[in-house]
Amino acid sequence: xxxxxxxxxxxxxxxxxxxxxxxxxxxxxxxxxxxxxxxxxxxxxxxxxxxxxxxxxxxxxxxxxxxxxxxxxxxxxxxxxxxxxxxxxxxxxxxxxxxxxxxxxxxxxxxxxxxxxxxxxxxxxxxxxxxxxxxxxxxxxxxxxxxxxxxxxxxxxxxxxxxxxxxxxxxxxxxxxxxxxxxxxxxxxxxxxxxxxxxxxxxxxxxxxxxxxxxxxxxxxxxxxxxxxxxxxxxxxxxxxxxxxxxxxxxxxxxxxxxxxxxxxxxxxxxxxxxxxxxxxxxxxxxxxxxxxxxxxxxxxxxxxxxxxxxxxxxxxxxxxxxxxxxxxxxxxxxxxxxxxxxxxxxxxxxxxxxxxxxxxxxxxxxxxxxxxxxxxxxxxxxxxxxxxxxxxxxxxxxxxxxxxxxxxxxxxxxxxxxxxxxxxxxxxxxxxxxxxxxxxxxxxxxxxxxxxxxxxxxxxxxxxxxxxxxxxxxxxxxxxxxxxxxxxxxxxxxxxxxxxxxxxxxxxxxxxxxxxxxxxxxxxxxxxxxxxxxxxxxxxxxxxxxxxxxxxxxxxxxxxxxxxxxxxxxxxxxxxxxxxxxxxxxxxxxxxxxxxxxxxxxxxxxxxxxxxxxxxxxxxxxxxxxxxxxxxxxxxxxxxxxxxxxxxxxxxxxxxxxxxxxxxxx
Amino acid sequence: xxxxxxxxxxxxxxxxxxxxxxxxxxxxxxxxxxxxxxxxxxxxxxxxxxxxxxxxxxxxxxxxxxxxxxxxxxxxxxxxxxxxxxxxxxxxxxxxxxxxxxxxxxxxxxxxxxxxxxxxxxxxxxxxxxxxxxxxxxxxxxxxxxxxxxxxxxxxxxxxxxxxxxxxxxxxxxxxxxxxxxxxxxxxxxxxxxxxxxxxxxxxxxxxxxxxxxxxxxxxxxxxxxxxxxxxxxxxxxxxxxxxxxxxxxxxxxxxxxxxxxxxxxxxxxxxxxxxxxx
Numbered sequence: 001x002x003x004x005x006x007x008x009x010x011x012x013x014x015x016x017x018x019x020x021x022x023x024x025x026x027x028x029x030x031x032x033x034x035x036x037x038x039x040x041x042x043x044x045x046x047x048x049x050x051x052x053x054x055x056x057x058x059x060x061x062x063x064x065x066x067x068x069x070x071x072x073x074x075x076x077x078x079x080x081x082x083x084x085x086x087x088x089x090x091x092x093x094x095x096x097x098x099x100x101x102x103x104x105x106x107x108x109x110x111x112x113x114x115x116x117x118x119x120x121x122x123x124x125x126x127x128x129x130x131x132x133x134x135x136x137x138x139x140x141x142x143x144x145x146x147x148x149x150x151x152x153x154x155x156x157x158x159x160x161x162x163x164x165x166x167x168x169x170x171x172x173x174x175x176x177x178x179x180x181x182x183x184x185x186x187x188x189x190x191x192x193x194x195x196x197x198x199x200x201x202x203x204x205x206x207x208x209x210x211x212x213x214x215x216x217x218x219x220x221x222x223x224x225x226x227x228x229x230x231x232x233x234x235x236x237x238x239x240x241x242x243x244x245x246x247x248x249x250x251x252x253x254x255x256x257x258x259x260x261x262x263x264x265x266x267x268x269x270x271x272x273x274x275x276x277x278x279x280x281x282x283x284x285x286x287x288x289x290x291x292x293x294x295x296x297x298x299x300x301x302x303x304x305x306x307x308x309x310x311x312x313x314x315x316x317x318x319x320x321x322x323x324x325x326x327x328x329x330x331x332x333x334x335x336x337x338x339x340x341x342x343x344x345x346x347x348x349x350x351x352x353x354x355x356x357x358x359x360x361x362x363x364x365x366x367x368x369x370x371x372x373x374x375x376x377x378x379x380x381x382x383x384x385x386x387x388x389x390x391x392x393x394x395x396x397x398x399x400x401x402x403x404x405x406x407x408x409x410x411x412x413x414x415x416x417x418x419x420x421x422x423x424x425x426x427x428x429x430x431x432x433x434x435x436x437x438x439x440x441x442x443x444x445x446x447x448x449x450x451x452x453x454x455x456x457x458x459x460x461x462x463x464x465x466x467x468x469x470x471x472x473x474x475x476x477x478x479x480x481x482x483x484x485x486x487x488x489x490x491x492x493x494x495x496x497x498x499x500x501x502x503x504x505x506x507x508x509x510x511x512x513x514x515x516x517x518x519x520x521x522x523x524x525x526x527x528x529x530x531x532x533x534x535x536x537x538x539x540x541x542x543x544x545x546x547x548x549x550x551x552x553x554x555x556x557x558x559x560x561x562x563x564x565x566x567x568x569x570x571x572x573x574x575x576x577x578x579x580x581x582x583x584x585x586x587x588x589x590x591x592x593x594x595x596x597x598x599x600x601x602x603x604x605x606x607x608x609x610x611x612x613x614x615x616x617x618x619x620x621x622x623x624x625x626x627x628x629x630x631x632x633x634x635x636x637x638x639x640x641x642x643x644x645x646x647x648x649x650x651x652x653x654x655x656x657x658x659x660x661x662x663x664x665x666x667x
Numbered sequence: 668x669x670x671x672x673x674x675x676x677x678x679x680x681x682x683x684x685x686x687x688x689x690x691x692x693x694x695x696x697x698x699x700x701x702x703x704x705x706x707x708x709x710x711x712x713x714x715x716x717x718x719x720x721x722x723x724x725x726x727x728x729x730x731x732x733x734x735x736x737x738x739x740x741x742x743x744x745x746x747x748x749x750x751x752x753x754x755x756x757x758x759x760x761x762x763x764x765x766x767x768x769x770x771x772x773x774x775x776x777x778x779x780x781x782x783x784x785x786x787x788x789x790x791x792x793x794x795x796x797x798x799x800x801x802x803x804x805x806x807x808x809x810x811x812x813x814x815x816x817x818x819x820x821x822x823x824x825x826x827x828x829x830x831x832x833x834x835x836x837x838x839x840x841x842x843x844x845x846x847x848x849x850x851x852x853x854x855x856x857x858x859x860x861x862x863x864x865x866x867x868x869x870x871x872x873x874x875x876x877x878x879x880x881x882x883x884x885x886x887x888x889x890x891x892x893x894x895x896x897x898x899x900x901x902x903x904x905x906x907x908x909x910x911x912x913x914x915x916x917x918x919x920x921x922x923x924x925x926x927x928x929x930x931x932x933x934x935x936x937x938x939x940x941x942x943x944x945x946x
Contacts, residue, residue: 178883
């Protein structure tokens, strides 16, 4: 038991620091009221099924009661301001707030985090010390008086790469459990995270401002805005604030941002282009912060000074790091670059500007900067990187403009998503349903309502394409192969046209491929050394065709292919094969995996990618009767060879989750 | 004065974890914990505005170590009890001259059967850290109750035979599989490997691990104890039938002993604090 004197004096010191921080936290005037809708699950969030409404006070109440709150919301809805307000309010209620922000998170942090992968306890300590305000280590947090509530506020899981954000969500849950009287509130975009002890998390959606609230503020502050609120952007506090400063808004985020840079930073079109190029490059570390000197070298000192003077960029006084004052500005600039440089529509670039699929505002604003057909070409390039990235970007595009892409492009994305509702792997099916729910109801309805793949194929087959371009008709023929029994060209899977290639890779999983075509696919895998996307499509397709030869290829891909998406696709396909095949081959495959998976080199991206994908893939939408027994051998093997107790726990928990899932499916 | 420790839903002096429905019902009845709190699978003696409870009873979501670990962790986070008991049934591992049906086993050491894995021709040692039963609870509380027969007054279930329960202190093996087939190779290996253990269950390890992990704060030092009553002898034929016959009695016997321990602990606090928490 620690002496109360020591813990009280540490508390006094930290509280004094927190009070100083409180005075610096931005709280714009006039104050707008954040409405929050509450639910108990991600299903509730995606479907809009809420059980309660509240505000910042209810966020605090729920955090203290359950220990964990996750607040989701769009970019610009005021997540950071809400956390500032919570910080300022609880400090007067005998609660110690600690706020963690990622504006200075850099490549170095990612590197450090990677080294801490096997030590979750140390990760939180690192975060609190390096990015917490007040800064403290985890032992100090524990030393504080146990009767004083401590509230850890985490601003923006979406500011981090998907893997790091997922790690952090787990670590926050552990923190709330392990230390006394600690609660956490984290903000995020609407993306499903794997939460430990999900029943302990309360999920909230930060509402857009009501039109009445916007009207009230505009009427009080600016007489000339009396009248109906026409621009939906005003319902986002970031843009409402902009309107109050600068007058009527442009109809889209991008157009507003462009004018802002021109008016406030006095940039001409060439300077804006330079800044956009530099902002795009600044995402190379998958973080929002960047090295200032390098940035200045790209844009020139005069332009750099303009950005600093206007407050668009903030520089950390203690280092060379800088960041934009709001991520939407950085995202806009990167979007301007992407819109003008189709040569940068690559997987690597999309990984960077989305922080490895953590945040999609850049992609959405790129669509805003273009019109069909170019926006359609862009979306199809994004699709080549990630169907979900394309879906998220497009769904935001629909919120910004009425027709962000052509009907044909929208149909392709929605149909490809909808087909995944029946994926054998439960998390894939769930992710597809989640992504469909992000679209406006009028857009998504036929795809959400399709009750079977045949329903979906029939719907798409019946879509009129008389005036559609040939590339859409070709896609439609390919997509509906299982339904209309049309011919196909297997070679298309090797083509550079990503949509057709992926459509074929998915569609052919539903047909009987003759042996010679399977042999071709295996041969092509060897030949496509320079094209990881093609290899990925091939391993993806082979999941539906279990055999000694195809499984041998997949095993090779898992253990030897250098591309993480190919590794990811291969392990998923091995699980798929095991699920589809006869019990004896299933056991054979699982025995092989039981030897292979534990032998993957420790602390490598390969091991992390493959094991994470395996852990997710074994939860099937519909499992064969002997599935638990078949998979448990692999999980036991992983547990037996684990080098840490956390790893042992991980695989024990995976086995238990598998049994629980099967049981609930059987009920 | 030390700082007080509360959980998310209040505080409790004693937390009791059960697993199967018979154990839950037995403990609920013996402890007179019949009031459900709305915040989880918790029963208390009476609801209180100040949320300071003498005893909270909970039930694991399923058998085996992982659900038991989770249930114990939930109890810990919600009430931060200084004393935590796991009360229920177990399989006896010894012959009748050492362990009899209905006997209470107080674990002095928990052995996780997965410590040693047999693969092909090798034995792999896989030690994972977890708490051992509290020396304080065993020596200062359980052992004194053991020598008084008054705890048996709380047994309100008929015993299938005419004998009396005894209290034994010894090793408990925590496995991951339900044993009961004397011919099974795995069971035979277990019995050979842990020849000294008195009983086997499937939850003690999870319980002990939860308590071990709860020591992540300097302010919280929970004391845990495993209380089992023998419902069957694992190497006997008709093991399942025996368990069916003795399950309720064994569950009640374990609950009775847990009640005696709880009373003893609460008496200490009442003497010190003059009426804190519900009695």
